[in-house]
Amino acid sequence: MLVIAIDGPGAAGKGTLAKRLAAHLGLDYLDSGSLYRAVAWRVIQAGADPADPAAALAEAKRLDPADLGRPDLRTERVARAAAIVAQSPPVRTELTDFQRRFAASPPGGKGAVIDGRDIGTVVCPQAKAKLFVTASAAERARRRTLELQGRGEKAIYAAVLEELEARDRRDMERAVAPLVAAPDAHVLDTTDLGPDAAFTAALEYVTGLSAS
Numbered sequence: 357m358l359v360i361a362i363d364g365p366g367a368a369g370k371g372t373l374a375k376r377l378a379a380h381l382g383l384d385y386l387d388s389g390s391l392y393r394a395v396a397w398r399v400i401q402a403g404a405d406p407a408d409p410a411a412a413l414a415e416a417k418r419l420d421p422a423d424l425g426r427p428d429l430r431t432e433r434v435a436r437a438a439a440i441v442a443q444s445p446p447v448r449t450e451l452t453d454f455q456r457r458f459a460a461s462p463p464g465g466k467g468a469v470i471d472g473r474d475i476g477t478v479v480c481p482q483a484k485a486k487l488f489v490t491a492s493a494a495e496r497a498r499r500r501t502l503e504l505q506g507r508g509e510k511a512i513y514a515a516v517l518e519e520l521e522a523r524d525r526r527d528m529e530r531a532v533a534p535l536v537a538a539p540d541a542h543v544l545d546t547t548d549l550g551p552d553a554a555f556t557a558a559l560e561y562v563t564g565l566s567a568s
């Protein structure tokens with residue numbers, strides 16, 4: 357099965373790129389961050405603490421795919437809680453199994469594009485195409501601020517930057533499946549690349565692989 361693994365820190369442009377690659381190549385797309393967010397959202401709804409591993413695991417076990425598209429998963433509060441539940445190894449095992457099942461039998465049957473933090477390193481280390489999409493923290497914070505403001509949320513650049521950097525640290529320093537580029541990943545720095553240029557560069561890399 358063709359799997360394109362896309363990893364990188366928040367607001368680097370992974371989601372936009374992954375969706376576009378999937379649509380262009382006729383593959384199914386899975387946003388693995390939405391799994392962690394859905395678990396975190398359910399923990400919050402249940403009035404439990406995201407740092408309580410038992411509460412997080414219980415919600416991971418009853419993950420409902422229908423929750424994944426909920427707009428209320430996209431808030432900063434849920435993002436923060438997602439990075440906390442993501443530190444728990446049993447939660448990761450549960451969600452990794454979900455992602456591997458998707459990669460092995462995507463709904464369309466042709467292949468999958470999965471984005472996240474550990475797709476090329478842990479979830480699908482055998483994926484032939486691996487991209488690590490990154491950008492400077494300042495540029496990512498600028499984009500996230502505009503995105504939040506575009507949704508009518510109050511967002512102050514300095515606070516967004518601080519939040520992103522705290523989440524980067526949490527994702528990079530955790531003991532299990534930390535955010536890191538796989539040794540065989542193609543690194544795409546989008547600091548100075550717009551969405552079209554990033555898509556062109558990624559498509560060149562992917563089609564170059566199948567030609568080789």
Ligand code: C5P
Nearest residue numbers: 366388389390392438439442472473474
């Ligand atoms: O990508 P997104 O911002 O939606 O991810 C939310 C959080 O979920 C991340 O900060 C990270 O802690 C966690 N996550 C993860 N592994 C993934 C995807 C997301 O740990 N594959």
